[in-house]
Amino acid sequence: MKHLILGSILLAAGAAIVALAIAPDAKGGVASPADLVARGRYIVESFGCVDCHTPHVLGPNGPEPDRTRHLSGHPADMQLPPAPALPPGPWIASIAASMTAWSGPWGTSFTANLTPDVETGLGAWTPEDFIATLKTGRHMGRGREILPPMPITMIRNMTEDDMRAMFAYLRSLPAVKNRVPDPLPPVEAR
Numbered sequence: 010m011k012h013l014i015l016g017s018i019l020l021a022a023g024a025a026i027v028a029l030a031i032a033p034d035a036k037g038g039v040a041s042p043a044d045l046v047a048r049g050r051y052i053v054e055s056f057g058c059v060d061c062h063t064p065h066v067l068g069p070n071g072p073e074p075d076r077t078r079h080l081s082g083h084p085a086d087m088q089l090p091p092a093p094a095l096p097p098g099p100w101i102a103s104i105a106a107s108m109t110a111w112s113g114p115w116g117t118s119f120t121a122n123l124t125p126d127v128e129t130g131l132g133a134w135t136p137e138d139f140i141a142t143l144k145t146g147r148h149m150g151r152g153r154e155i156l157p158p159m160p161i162t163m164i165r166n167m168t169e170d171d172m173r174a175m176f177a178y179l180r181s182l183p184a185v186k187n188r189v190p191d192p193l194p195p196v197e198a199r
């Protein structure tokens with residue numbers, strides 16, 4: 010009996026040490042790949058990424074993200090009329106019911122495919138490309154400027170570790186082939 014109790018105490022202590030060893034560590038300690046993905050999922054799910062980057066459909070309780078197209082961006086096959094011209098005044102933006110197409114003074118922007126599809130998503134990106142994008146607000150840190158409503162001003166404040174965790178989670182998703190359209194010029198410029 011004594012042996013059994015001692016054994017379980019040792020086992021518990023061992024488990025605690027293992028847990029400590031693999032816990033994500035803000036000071037740059039080692040997090041296991043599974044922990045990184047779990048943290049990334051937690052951030053992506055609670056930072057609004059899903060709200061904009063997953064097409065919404067009407068469910069029993071109103072619009073909800075279509076998890077079969079999780080984080081795959083504005084659906085390429087969605088037929089949309091041109092965004093409406095709004096009357097002068099304080100109302101400046103329109104949003105498609107999918108939550109993936111947004112029109113305002115910057116033009117019409119379509120949320121990006123964040124799944125690991127190589128041709129239409131982030132499949133060819135490195136973690137460094139992802140971090141550079143979120144820090145600079147430019148495509149892969151060197152391309153065109155990313156338009157609203159992508160909340161770069163907020164997201165760029167995240168730590169690189171958290172950005173890396175998000176990328177690890179995005180990498181773990183099923184790849185969805187969906188080529189998101191390029192942005193369109195502002196309504197008044199057409």
Ligand code: HEC
Nearest residue numbers: 056057058061118119120121148149155156157158159160
């Ligand atoms: C309010 C809506 C919104 C939220 C919230 C949002 N995004 Fe975006 N995101 C967009 C839009 C719109 C674009 C495309 C802008 C463009 O085409 O210039 C975009 C673009 C991107 C891009 C650039 C892709 C490329 O090819 O350059 C990345 C990466 C990205 N988002 C990641 C994220 C992550 C990660 C989160 C959560 C932490 C997030 N976004 C939250 C709307 C949003």
